[in-house]
Amino acid sequence: MVDELEPVSTAQARTAWHVGVAPLLEAFPTHAGAIIRAIAFAHRDPFPVPIFITGRDGAGKSTLARAIGELTGQPAPLELPQMTLASIKKAARPGEPLIVDDAALLQSRARPPMFTQIQGEVYVSRHSPLHASSIVVATGEQKVDPISAPRVLLARINRRRADREIYTQLHSDAAAASRRTVHHYLQSQIPRITLEHPDEAARAIALNDYLAHERRRDAALHVGTRLLRSLDLDAGPNTRAWLQSDDRITTGVQAALRYALDNGASFAGDRTPTDWIIGRRDDDYLYVIPGELMPFLRAELNDEALTTNAAAAALERSNYLYRSTKQGRSIPKSINGTLTRAWRLNLAILD
CATH class of the missing domain: 1.10.10 (Arc Repressor Mutant, subunit A)
Known part of the structure; x- marks a missing residue:
């Protein structure tokens, strides 16, 4: 694929999208579209809420998290000395993705549960290092508590829904390299896009720390849709009007x-x-x-x-x-x- 240090042409980006992103949409049809829109937004501004990927063991949570990392510039799994909120905060870097796999394992004794701790940190503290990350993603088998669930982008994955061939393609080296190419393309192109007036208003909603997190999340997904549309990249159908x-x-x-x-x-x-x-x-x-x-x-x-x-x-x-x-x-x-x-x-x- 294309060397990430070299400019990525539109044709190369679309080929990379077909190889690396299309199978992601097919493997996770319920959730990948929204997550890719969040990724697009995160190439312009920090996505305002955490993304939590939950489900049983073997359902594909780590696969999805790894693909998000490749699409956002964190291709290698994050290694923490211990799974605590303090370690997660210490690993956060301004403008960079923070993807924590297996953050909330079923056997974890963390209290409150780690999903709750991460959501609470983002919800309560406007000065948290997590706010400056371009996107925060955590996976685990635990359930997300009912108070946290509306305040995050939640992907519940309990079974594999695509053919085995799709997952084989998704795990291939070519697909991983293609997703890194897509990241490079989004990184270079999205900051140059001029949003239309109402979309800029939606962006302002997404970035307003004083508004409800579910409202900010939906506005960011709306802007992500517009950014991808400007680049003629298909993140799947809109299952609903993103804006509240x-x-x-x-x-x-x-x-x-x-x-x-x-x-x-x-x-x-x-x-x-x-x-x-x-x-x-x-x-x-x-x-x-x-x-x-x-x-x-x-x-x-x-x-x-x-x-x-x-x-x-x-x-x-x-x-x-x-x-x-x-x-x-x-x-x-x-x-x-x-x-x-x-x-x-x-x-x-x-x-």
């Missing part, structure tokens, strides 16, 4: 606003207003006429059933829309000489 519902709507509103403004819309009071007025802005707020925006929002989200009220509620919960105590989520406003109802929005929605 409110974030999906707010980023959709941002995209719809951007589309309208790029295609001739303007706000009353702009220096060069057009014939298509979608609202008004002042020094404090952005007033948007819902009827002007909703067709573009529904098209952006591919959701013709989305109601104006549902969109406004999501904006309010996300602190973008300011309701009136008496008037509700839309208020009467004079826009271009006509009294109409408008959403009163935070100006940051255009940032």
Whole structure:
């Protein structure tokens, strides 16, 4: 395969993807797609939550962990003097992957269990060395406790689902070398990608330490999907909309606003207003006429059933829309000489 010190061409990267990543998707069809999206995000920013791979002995946990290491720049297994949180923290390096195989073995006497300790460290301490790692992965046979499970990216693997030939290909030297080539390609290309406005907003959600970890995780997976799509690399079908519902709507509103403004819309009071007025802005707020925006929002989200009220509620919960105590989520406003109802929005929605 390609020497990692040499630039990787697009053609070489796609060949390497076919040899090294495609069998991974086939061997672990339920979980590999999300993990590869997380890996893509980790080539740009630290993935915000740990990845835990659990399941019975022999199900392929170590195989998946080793493949993640090859795709992120940690091709050799991490060796620790002892399996403690202190040793794991000491092994963490800023901007580098941290992949700990067999962290939570069934016979382990660690209390709390190691999965719980790792998740708690990431969840509670914003200054932990684990936060600076590009991606944190741990495997084990123990179950993940119900409080930790929503705060991580969890892969439960209890049986092998692909043909033996797929696993043979997955373990081949050619596949391992191909995954290292893919890592080199992602490392060189992903930082150069310019994200569109709503995707940059999703990235900001993923990097916000003060938001719920499940919300940050889903936003990061959304951005990972966009990054791979920009490189025309297939990480399998989207099994769901990665962004949580409110974030999906707010980023959709941002995209719809951007589309309208790029295609001739303007706000009353702009220096060069057009014939298509979608609202008004002042020094404090952005007033948007819902009827002007909703067709573009529904098209952006591919959701013709989305109601104006549902969109406004999501904006309010996300602190973008300011309701009136008496008037509700839309208020009467004079826009271009006509009294109409408008959403009163935070100006940051255009940032």
